[in-house]
Amino acid sequence: MKCRKxxxxxxxxxxxxxxxxxxxxxxxxxxxxxxxxxxxxxMLTKDEPVLVAVSGGKDSLALWDVLLEDGYRTTGLYLDxxxxxxxxxxxxxxxxxxxxxxxPLVVRxxxxxxxxxxxxxxxxxxxxxxxGCGLSKRYLMNxxxxxxxxxxxxxxxxxxxxxxxLFGSVLHWQTDALARQSPALASxxxxxxxxxxxxxxxxxxxxxxxxxxxxxxxIVEECPFARGATSIAHKEVLARLEDASPGARHNFxxxxxxxxxxxxxxxxxxxxxxxxxxxxxxxxxxxxFCKLADQVKRAAAR
Amino acid sequence: xxxVLRNPRREVEVAGNxxxxxxxxxxxxxPETVLVIRGDDLVTADQLVRDDDVIELRPVMSGGxxxxxxxxxxxxxxxxxxxxxQTAPHAxxxxxxxPDAAWRHSLR
Numbered sequence: 001m002k003c004r005k006x007x008x009x010x011x012x013x014x015x016x017x018x019x020x021x022x023x024x025x026x027x028x029x030x031x032x033x034x035x036x037x038x039x040x041x042x043m044l045t046k047d048e049p050v051l052v053a054v055s056g057g058k059d060s061l062a063l064w065d066v067l068l069e070d071g072y073r074t075t076g077l078y079l080d081x082x083x084x085x086x087x088x089x090x091x092x093x094x095x096x097x098x099x100x101x102x103x104p105l106v107v108r109x110x111x112x113x114x115x116x117x118x119x120x121x122x123x124x125x126x127x128x129x130x131x132g133c134g135l136s137k138r139y140l141m142n143x144x145x146x147x148x149x150x151x152x153x154x155x156x157x158x159x160x161x162x163x164x165x166l167f168g169s170v171l172h173w174q175t176d177a178l179a180r181q182s183p184a185l186a187s188x189x190x191x192x193x194x195x196x197x198x199x200x201x202x203x204x205x206x207x208x209x210x211x212x213x214x215x216x217x218x219i220v221e222e223c224p225f226a227r228g229a230t231s232i233a234h235k236e237v238l239a240r241l242e243d244a245s246p247g248a249r250h251n252f253x254x255x256x257x258x259x260x261x262x263x264x265x266x267x268x269x270x271x272x273x274x275x276x277x278x279x280x281x282x283x284x285x286x287x288x289f290c291k292l293a294d295q296v297k298r299a300a301a302r
Numbered sequence: 303x304x305x306v307l308r309n310p311r312r313e314v315e316v317a318g319n320x321x322x323x324x325x326x327x328x329x330x331x332x333p334e335t336v337l338v339i340r341g342d343d344l345v346t347a348d349q350l351v352r353d354d355d356v357i358e359l360r361p362v363m364s365g366g367x368x369x370x371x372x373x374x375x376x377x378x379x380x381x382x383x384x385x386x387x388q389t390a391p392h393a394x395x396x397x398x399x400x401p402d403a404a405w406r407h408s409l410r
Contacts (some may be wrong), residue, residue: 220308
């Protein structure tokens with residue numbers, strides 16, 4: 001197999017593009033896809049700072065790497081979930097990456113903010129661990145951006161993540177979620193940072209290949225709670241579809257964005273309030289994060 | 303030849319002197335779900351691997367999303383945590399429907 005651009009032996013085949021690339025040409029392909037995502041959705045400018053949410057995994061560190069290479073004003077945000085050795089190791093990966101690039105990294109611990117780490121939250125709420133974890137991450141990312149005066153948060157969500165989320169939303173016809181699924185979410189309230197996903201055009205395998213070829217030391221081990229997560233089950237189904245029909249995932253996500261998403265956008269948006277307790281944005285009176293923190297506190301008092 | 307698998311890390315011996323895609327097929331791994339690594343290089347599925355080669359099959363799937371707790375104005379859909387490659391027969395026990403072997407083969 002030969003590189004489509006230069007004819008040298010290929011390092012990676014991209015079946016959905018009916019192409020293969022050598023390592024240098026793949027890296028350029030990858031960067032161009034990120035640039036195209038940013039351009040098409042006006043995600044970022046080089047004049048304003050961007051908060052890059054990093055987990056220590058391949059996607060978020062690959063994203064940070066591309067943004068740094070392209071001259072964006074980035075600050076990393078690592079949220080310490082308190083998930084045993086997994087969190088210790090993933091934090092070390094983020095700190096080592098930031099140090100090697102001379103880039104600022106902010107670390108916040110879920111245990112400090114909620115009152116307990118993710119494993120305890122899981123026990124207290126009796127919900128799947130990803131539930132309280134995802135809620136906490138979304139809240140803390142936004143609050144960190146506000147605290148730091150950074151208008152936009154970039155996450156490492158890739159094409160496979162987007163396809164799995166879309167698949168889950170369609171399975172249950174969660175029309176609210178379908179209306180919100182987008183590579184770029186505008187700020188709809190003074191206290192909501194913009195949210196962008198510059199890797200949405202790239203598959204998980206492509207982000208892994210980029211991280212490997214750039215010699216980024218990322219955490220390969222899984223989160224101990226991810227096994228059995230619904231999103232993983234959806235990803236497995238989609239991986240088999242992709243194997244049988246290369247490009248299936250791409251067409252699913254891009255077809256939705258181009259032709260279907262608008263149909264789910266409601267004429268009138270939801271009313272956004274400020275939480276009576278913490279002042280962050282919520283659709284109710286007290287936000288879900290404060291309710292979660294209360295639940296944790298009550299359990300600790302027992 | 304030696305094949306290094308991850309999550310958890312383990313090694314298996316398989317016959318070499320054939321194409322990567324034949325090795326993947328024997329191990330029941332979908333080519334699109336792994337990076338095939340030999341030393342500092344990535345290897346495409348059509349390349350030959352020798353009996354004395356060592357290759358790592360590194361899973362690329364990550365995840366961990368969440369059923370949303372109600373009442374927050376933040377959009378949903380985080381998936382920043384790591385997770386295993388789910389390939390050939392895997393442990394379940396979570397209540398999620400898993401494709402069984404018959405279905406897997408019917409797709410080939």
